[in-house]
Amino acid sequence: MPDDLTLPPRPDFFPAPGGALPQHWSKCFGCGDDQPAGMAMTFTAGEGLEVSGRLTVAQRYQGGPGVIHGGILSVAFDEVQGMACMVLGGPVVTGHLEIDFARPIPLGSVLEFRARIDGMVRRKVYTSAEARIVEGPTAGDTVVATSRGLFLTIKPEHFAPMADFVDGVPVSPFGTSSL
Numbered sequence: 001m002p003d004d005l006t007l008p009p010r011p012d013f014f015p016a017p018g019g020a021l022p023q024h025w026s027k028c029f030g031c032g033d034d035q036p037a038g039m040a041m042t043f044t045a046g047e048g049l050e051v052s053g054r055l056t057v058a059q060r061y062q063g064g065p066g067v068i069h070g071g072i073l074s075v076a077f078d079e080v081q082g083m084a085c086m087v088l089g090g091p092v093v094t095g096h097l098e099i100d101f102a103r104p105i106p107l108g109s110v111l112e113f114r115a116r117i118d119g120m121v122r123r124k125v126y127t128s129a130e131a132r133i134v135e136g137p138t139a140g141d142t143v144v145a146t147s148r149g150l151f152l153t154i155k156p157e158h159f160a161p162m163a164d165f166v167d168g169v170p171v172s173p174f175g176t177s178s179l
């Protein structure tokens with residue numbers, strides 16, 4: 001990470017710790033409530049710049065026998081670190097995402113993710129997150145996976161070339177349904 005990183009302030013519009021964060025778009029595969037094939041993740045604000053996310057590991061998320069698919073876990077990290085960028089009040093996209101898969105995660109587990117912005121420089125937003133199993137036979141304090149991400153702030157026009165391909169109606173200029 002660069003040396004000249006700064007941290008954004010926690011903005012007034014952000015919910016108090018424990019408060020629910022709105023989905024960023026109802027058709028999102030990760031969090032949308034109008035996406036039947038999706039993962040229906042939910043998010044709450046934490047202390048400072050931290051954000052928490054929850055994912056129930058459905059049977060259909062199987063990769064290896066009995067365990068979550070690594071790609072599904074990557075989606076969850078992408079989503080929660082993207083949501084940590086919500087403090088910025090404008091849209092971001094993922095530029096780079098890396099995951100360490102530390103422990104097997106059984107189907108049926110409930111995962112809790114904690115993510116935050118570690119620093120920013122220009123349009124680059126550096127984030128990190130970790131996951132724990134909070135419900136299920138192997139629940140505990142052990143960190144089962146970690147992630148680091150680089151998000152880029154973008155202008156709403158970023159999505160304009162995609163207008164013909166949108167599934168659903170993005171109801172705000174940058175594709176969020178509720179913020």
Ligand SMILES: CCCCCCCCCCCC(=O)SCCNC(=O)CCNC(=O)[C@H](O)C(C)(C)COP(=O)(O)OP(=O)(O)OC[C@H]1O[C@@H](n2cnc3c(N)ncnc32)[C@H](O)[C@@H]1OP(=O)(O)O
Pocket residue numbers: 024078079080082083085086089090091092093094095096122123124150152154176179
């Ligand atoms: C309310 C809202 C809630 C928001 C809540 C959101 C939650 C959403 C969660 C899901 C998010 C997704 O999956 S988003 C979907 C997946 N991602 C995408 O579709 C993005 C596809 N890629 C792109 O469109 C583009 O590559 C961009 C926008 C990422 C960057 O292009 P650009 O805008 O032209 O910027 P560019 O000049 O190239 O780069 C700017 C700076 O970033 C650096 N940079 C760019 N890419 C990388 C990279 N991969 N790794 C390292 N560094 C990089 C450059 O070196 C440069 O550094 P320097 O010169 O300044 O030092």
